[in-house]
Amino acid sequence: MTETDNAAAPPASSPPVADSALRKTASSGSSPRSDALTAAFDGVRARIGAGARHGDRPPAYRRHQYLAVAVFVAVTALTAPRVVTSAEGSNLLDLWLAYSIAGVGFYWIFGLGGRFAFCQTTMMAVGAYSSAYATGHGRAFWQSTLIGAAAAAIAAAVIGLALARAQHFAFAIGTLAVSQVGVVVFSRTSDFTGVNGQVTGLPYASLFGHTFDSDRSVFWLFLGVLTLVLLLGVFLERSPLGREAVAARDGETVARTAGVPVRRVHLTLYVLGSTAAGISGALLGDWRGFVAVDDFGLDLGIGIFLMVILGGAGSLWGPVLGAGFYVWAPKLLADLDEYKGVVYGALLLVMIMVCPDGLIGLGGRARALVRRRREPAEGGGDA
Amino acid sequence: MATFLALLAGALAYAAVLTLAALGFLLLYKATGVVNFAHGDLLTLGGFLAWWAIDDLGLPVVPGSLLAIVLLAGVGVVLERVAYAPLRKRPQMTVVVATLAAALVIRASIGIWQGSEPRRLPSPVGDGAWHVAGAAIAWQRVLIVGVTAVVVALLMYVFRYTSFGRQVRALAADPDAARLCGVRVRRVSMIAWALSGALAALAGILVAPLTVLDLNFGFAIMLGGMAAAVAGGFGSLRGAVVGCLGVGLIQQLVGGYWLRDYAGALPYAALFLVIVIRPQGIVATPASRL
Numbered sequence: 001m002t003e004t005d006n007a008a009a010p011p012a013s014s015p016p017v018a019d020s021a022l023r024k025t026a027s028s029g030s031s032p033r034s035d036a037l038t039a040a041f042d043g044v045r046a047r048i049g050a051g052a053r054h055g056d057r058p059p060a061y062r063r064h065q066y067l068a069v070a071v072f073v074a075v076t077a078l079t080a081p082r083v084v085t086s087a088e089g090s091n092l093l094d095l096w097l098a099y100s101i102a103g104v105g106f107y108w109i110f111g112l113g114g115r116f117a118f119c120q121t122t123m124m125a126v127g128a129y130s131s132a133y134a135t136g137h138g139r140a141f142w143q144s145t146l147i148g149a150a151a152a153a154i155a156a157a158v159i160g161l162a163l164a165r166a167q168h169f170a171f172a173i174g175t176l177a178v179s180q181v182g183v184v185v186f187s188r189t190s191d192f193t194g195v196n197g198q199v200t201g202l203p204y205a206s207l208f209g210h211t212f213d214s215d216r217s218v219f220w221l222f223l224g225v226l227t228l229v230l231l232l233g234v235f236l237e238r239s240p241l242g243r244e245a246v247a248a249r250d251g252e253t254v255a256r257t258a259g260v261p262v263r264r265v266h267l268t269l270y271v272l273g274s275t276a277a278g279i280s281g282a283l284l285g286d287w288r289g290f291v292a293v294d295d296f297g298l299d300l301g302i303g304i305f306l307m308v309i310l311g312g313a314g315s316l317w318g319p320v321l322g323a324g325f326y327v328w329a330p331k332l333l334a335d336l337d338e339y340k341g342v343v344y345g346a347l348l349l350v351m352i353m354v355c356p357d358g359l360i361g362l363g364g365r366a367r368a369l370v371r372r373r374r375e376p377a378e379g380g381g382d383a
Numbered sequence: 384m385a386t387f388l389a390l391l392a393g394a395l396a397y398a399a400v401l402t403l404a405a406l407g408f409l410l411l412y413k414a415t416g417v418v419n420f421a422h423g424d425l426l427t428l429g430g431f432l433a434w435w436a437i438d439d440l441g442l443p444v445v446p447g448s449l450l451a452i453v454l455l456a457g458v459g460v461v462l463e464r465v466a467y468a469p470l471r472k473r474p475q476m477t478v479v480v481a482t483l484a485a486a487l488v489i490r491a492s493i494g495i496w497q498g499s500e501p502r503r504l505p506s507p508v509g510d511g512a513w514h515v516a517g518a519a520i521a522w523q524r525v526l527i528v529g530v531t532a533v534v535v536a537l538l539m540y541v542f543r544y545t546s547f548g549r550q551v552r553a554l555a556a557d558p559d560a561a562r563l564c565g566v567r568v569r570r571v572s573m574i575a576w577a578l579s580g581a582l583a584a585l586a587g588i589l590v591a592p593l594t595v596l597d598l599n600f601g602f603a604i605m606l607g608g609m610a611a612a613v614a615g616g617f618g619s620l621r622g623a624v625v626g627c628l629g630v631g632l633i634q635q636l637v638g639g640y641w642l643r644d645y646a647g648a649l650p651y652a653a654l655f656l657v658i659v660i661r662p663q664g665i666v667a668t669p670a671s672r673l
Contacts, residue, residue, distance in 0.1 A: 162655075166662040173613040174658040176606070177651035184648035298606075302483065309480050341491025348484035353469060356477045 065234045072320075073227050081219060088331075090215035096327045097222035098284050101229050103307045103319030105276025108233070110305070111313040112242060113269035114249030116172040119159070120277045120304050122182035125296035127152040127278025128285035132199040133192055135286070141205045145282045152278025153271050160270040164263050179301060186293040197293030205286040218287050225283060226320075229276055233316040236272070245269055310351060312358025321359045385517035390639040396524035398631025399531035400590040404608035405623045406538060407582030413555040413618060414575035417467060417478050421486040422583055424493075426601030429455050429584030430591040431493050434504050444507040452584040459580025463573055471572075490598055499598055506592035527589045534585070535624060542620065547574065555618065607650065614657045616664025625665055629653065 084093050102124055109117045131148030139147065163174045187197035194200070204213045205221060212218045236242050247255040248262040256262050285291040303326055304319075311322025329347065333340045355362050408422045432454050436447035466485045470478050508522040542548035550571050553561035562568055587601060594600065607630060608623075615626030630650040638646025657665065 162659045163662075166658050169613050169617050170658050170662045170664070173610050174655055176610060177655040177658070180606075180651040181648040181655070184645055188644065306480065306483070309476060313476065338495050339491075341494065342488050345484045345487030345491060348487065349466060349481055352477050352480045352484065356473055 065238065066231065068317075069227065069230045069234060072230070072317075073223065077220075077223060081216065087215065090219065092327050092331060094215050094218050094222055094287060096324050097219065097226050098280050098287070099304070099307065099323040099327060100320045101222075101226050101283070102277045102280035103304055103311070103323045104226075104229050104233055104316065105273035105280070106304045107273075107308050107313070107316060107319045108236065108269045108276070109273035110308055111315075111318065112236070112245045112249070113266050113273075114245075115266055115270065116168075116175070116305075117270060117273070118172055118176035118298075118301055119179040119182065120274070121296040121298070121301040122179045123152045123156060123274040123277035124281030124284070124300075125182060125186055125291070125293065126155050127281035128291040128296070129186065129193050129199065130278075131282035132194075132202055132285050132291050135202055136199075141207060141286065145205075145279060145286070148282030148285075149275050149278045152281070153275040156271045156274030157267070160267045164267065179298060183293060183297060186296075193293070194291070198290065199285070200290040202286055202289045202291070204289075205283070212287075222283060222287075225279060229279075230316065230320075232272075237316060241265060241268060306348070308358075310348070310358055312360030314357060315360045318358050318360045325359065386639075388516055388518035389520065390635050392518070392520040392524050393639075394631040394635035395628075396527045396593070396631075397635060398628045399527045400586055400604060401608045401611050401627040401630060402531055402624055403534065403582055403586035403589065404604050405612040405627055406535070406620065407579040407586065408605065408609060409612055409618070409620065409623055410538070410551070410582070411575050411579040414551045415467065415554070415572045416475065416558065417482065418475070419579070420479065420482045420605075421462065421466075421489060422579070423602035423605030424486045424489040425455060425458065425580055425583035426587035426590075426604055427596075427598060428458065428489055428493060428601075429587030430504055430596045430600065431497055431502070432584065433588045433591070434502050434596065435497070437505060444505055448507065448588045451588060452581050455584035456577040456581040459576040459578070459583075460573055462580070463576035467572070467576070468569075486602075494598055501595040501597040502591075504588065504591035504596050521593070523589075523592050530585070530589060534582070535620075539620060547571070551575065610651065610654050614654050614664060619664070622664055629665075 080093055081090075084090055102120060105123075106117070106120045109115055109120070127148035129148075130151035131144040134144035134147040135141070159175070159178055163171055166174050186193050189195050189197075204211050205218070206212065207221065210217075212221045244255070244260045244265050247258070247260050248265050252262055281291075281296065284295070307322030307326045308319045309322070310325055311320065312318030329344060330340065333343055333347075336343055351359075355365070357364065404422065404426060407425075408419060411417055411419050411422075429451055432451035433448045436442050436450045437444055440447065440450075442450065462485055466481045467478065470481055506521075506523040506526075508526050510521070512519040512521050513525060514520075540548075542552060550561070550566045553564065553566055554568070554571060558568075583601075586604065590604065591600070608627065611626035611630040612623040613626070614629065615622030615624070630653070633653050634646055634650045638649050642649060
């Protein structure tokens, strides 16, 4: 889907353009951040193993990003309901869309921000419980979903502020702690989380008088929300915030020296990503009709991480692809019965070896191959 | 007093198990830079291998356990060859996913081999208890603390005074410089994986008699150990021991006396506070490099 982004770009076999995100600022000359930074990022990326990116232009220079979202939505809307006809299939389709929303949120935190938040599922649970609580107190669907999102955002803001100084591991473990505390606290019986963390009997979602009472109709609701989230994702990527986030991710010290407000960037992305998780959780709750603490455990947390990594942590579309894999792969392997787990694990291992940049990276690699064939020995570059 | 003693013994034993898990994990991290998410499942595998050696092969408890430890060292080497060596030059996240995949494979394989039925591993010191001041302390707990103390002392010695330890420390400090100085990365990495596997087996075998051995048994222990190691300052052995002690004491003593319902969450809450107040850990290791 992102193929369209780069299709129009000139072939770039340029020398390692490290992280192109700052190039726009660098070349525009209106910012104190100099060209030297770009060079510095080369080194940093090489050292942290991210590798220089060939031919990636800065997002703001790429064309058709919003168009890509439109194409994706159109294609999904036209084909998915026709291709998938079984009851189980529609169910998985909805699950895919809901997980994609949370996955894109995790992409903002991890892919863009470079911070590993273990508590994405906790935020989903916060969103789900808050939304269910609001529904229980007579709020309409859209109000309670927004309340769920706001609750997740507030929780994330508090946690993000508290963990602002924590780096890499410490942040990951700090958020892991949050998720573990969350699981215990949610599974206590209370007015808010129900009996043993189970809230049941939630009504169907309804919007503008239309009730989404089947998997097939919920598909449209989820697709609509995912569209909004993706549009926000493209906007983020093209915004100064996106550039600064990539700079902070690839070379925190350098970015800090250049005046990037690293902590504020991290906090913003964390809150945004958690909000997406909150929305996803709220939607899942309304769709299933219940909220259970086990649905938002560490397994799904690792699952979301796998979605982003397998799909491709370097692209907004990665989590969408990865969520598809995460949802459908176990179903495809269902015939293998007890060997399912072994094959699934082996499949993960092979996938990460074959395409370390994720599924989305396969497209890029194929493109590069085609280009190399077509224009052998093209020197220089576009930089 | 009796309650306090019992709780204290529980805390120390729990801390000791966490320490063993964390040490295996940390050793590997220091030597190879790998965060091994399969470590928890190695613990589980250790428990099941010991159960198999004792129950199916009919070995006595101690030789059976030793056999399991040796086998798991072998599994460590196999993992190194299959899931790590081909990925050595790849980014860290790739390796993390590979270890997650390995964890899934191990867990599923145990399920196929042994089924998902929970087991109870016999203790090498029997089910007896030591009666002190009215408190009954299971011999197994005493054994755990004793073995852990010996292992920690041994590891500290190895790290500080042997050639292998110096090489691991060199790799942890600066992999490139260590390689330039002639550290044989391949060999150190194999030994580290083997040792880490053996430590995982030891931890699994020691803790299994106190709880129920099922497929998810190792993962929670690994998580606790990992968390405690981070609280202690990731990369420092001393820090890991301190962190694990803290986690054990908080969970058993505070959880045992006051907030019984929330005992499982307490160490994590404390951990969160530690990270908020001292993000670099209790025992800070100088690590800031560009």
